[in-house]
Amino acid sequence: MELIGLCSAIAAVLFIGFNILCLIMGRFDGLGITETVFISYGIGIGFISLEMLLFYIAGWKFSIPALLLPWTAVVAAGLVIARKPLRSYWLTKQSQKIDCFGLRPRNDVIAISFLSVFLKFGIALEVAYAFFRALIRPIEAYDAVAIYAIKSKIFFLAKAIPETYFPSLVHGFPHPDYPLNIPLAETFIYMAMGSMNDQLVKIIFPLFFVGILVALYFAIRRFASRAYALLFTFIIATIPQFNAYATNAYQELPLAFYCFTGSVFLFRWLERRDDFRYLALSAVMAALSAWTKNEGAMYCVINASIVLWASLTARVRKGGSNKPVYAAALYAFIIVLIILPWAFIKRKYGIINDEINLANLNPLYMVRQLHKLGPILYELQKQLFGPKKWLILWPAVIAVAALKYKELFKGVTGYITASLVLAFCGYIVFYMISYVDVVFFASKTWSRFLLHLLPLTILWLACLLKEDIKL
Amino acid sequence: MPMPSRKDRIAEAAFKAFFAAWVALWLAFLARELVVKNNIRDYAALLSRDIEGKHAYVTGDKLYAFLDYCKNNIPENGTYSITGMEEGSIERRRAVYYLYPRMESSDPGFIVDISEYALKKAKE
Secondary structure (H helix, E strand, C coil): CHHHHHHHHHHHHHHHHHHHHHHHHCCCCCCCHHHHHHHHHHHHHHHHHHHHHHHHHHCCCCCHHHHHCCHHHHHHHHHHHHHHHHHHHHHHHHHHCCCCCCCCCHHHCCCCCHHHHHHHHHHHHHHHHHHHHHHHCCCCCHHHHHHHHHHHHHHHHHCCCCCCCCCCHHHHCCCCCCCCHHHHHHHHHHHHHCCCCCCHHHHHHHHHHHHHHHHHHHHHHCCCCHHHHHHHHHHHHCCHHHHHCCCCCCCHHHHHHHHHHHHHHHHHHHHHCCCHHHHHHHHHHHHHHHCCCCHHHHHHHHHHHHHHHHHHHHHHHCCCCCHHHHHHHHHHHHHHHHHHHHHHHHHHCCCCCCCECHHHCCHHHHHHCHHHHHHHHHHHHHHHHCHHHHCCHHHHHHHHHHHCCCCCCCHHHHHHHHHHHHHHHHHHHHHHHECCCHHHHHHHHHHHHHHHHHHHHHHHHHHHHCCCCCC | CCCCCHHHHHHHHHHHHHHHHHHHHHHHHHHHHHHHCCHHHHHHHHHCCCHHHHHHHHHCHHHHHHHHHHHHHCCCCCEEEEECCCCCCHHHHHHHHHHCCCEECCCCCEEEECCCCEEEECCC
């Protein structure tokens, strides 16, 4: 019975997410089928949890019918929008035998070589192991229990976010300011299962793991062969730290998924700049990253800065046309719209982070914290050069950056480099303005922060090496 | 077929060396994860247990049985404080998680003494 509930919950998440995706994209000429499934999954999780937060604002209790009912309008609209393009896709595919998803034509089908079999086997093994590791244990890791699972238990037992939750209850548990995307998604699954099975609910996390693999594969497929895309998918799948965090119910991989897809669709928009659907989709994913973890807000700022920069430079080139500026406004508007309910609640109840105060983000304070740079960089190098968690990824990244320094800031690769550099700088600033002992903080968190930008780093490697590795 | 340039040959050799090292390290750390860190033993033990048994295994059978006893003896709207355990320890966080909706309080109805596995009433 629990399994049926779990499958129904995942199906509902996918279906709702798919229909929202239909509304954003209008037609499906740029996404692969598997990619569509996992983007729908991420959107579905994010929007259902946002809906649950709106239920709190409205003073309503949770029930599965009540939570699904508001989506019928979206589903109806999505079906109308999706019906034509999906039909035309199948007809085109049948009659012309071409790929309509914006991927490279399939004339580069790889021979069944030992390498391709090995890469597929490696990826399948890691995916299977991630699901096994996640589902063999209930939620038990420190933050997963202390910060997130306790919240989903509170919501499930009350069949609501209790009225007293934000005014008082939340302060009895660590980090009241952490966003509620995943705790509310867990609550939704508990409700569909009809019980608080904190073992089965962990399926959320390996699904995000596969979502990142799929999103990375398709992002690389747009400029390279299948074998090349498989190689980099294999590389990310086999990183021990990446697999471990697909199984422990921490929020790092959901956040990494939203950040990464937010960046990928932003870069797709930057390639041509005439298709605002990708810009809108990027803004939605970036906003959902801020709804998943506080660090997501940093990625929203980075992406918005890139959109603004690209818009302003385009405006100069286009002789003062306002069209590029609208792009930046649209991006900011979508992000603000999505994070508004959570920002409203935090402000209303005075919920703040007790470790980091953004008011400290001023030059004078930063100069006084410069002594923290040593421990921050020391802890970072321990991550970069220790093979236990990352194998030899980061030395390879440093070597490629050194050898390809002329290409680092060219074209779209330049935007990826800028995103990564800004994210690294952002984390260093977090450490500097934090009240927590810097050695403790950096030693406990660098390994997690690096996960957030790992998929983008692998995409960056794939972009830089596409002329050098012949597969 | 044109001869690959020197640059191409170097790139290919570097890629092969990197990939071989990557695969060797991947397999070594996977084996370490399963065998050296004894996860295989944990998996074997967990496979045969139901969800309650799994909670008991990850928490420690004795501690979980004690927390279950506390759960059955503190009313759902009751309050407690935990002694005999470090403030920020993972066991303490798990105890708070398992005991909810019973709440930790500075004015508790019960004392959960984990060092002695004893549950006492705070106010007689």
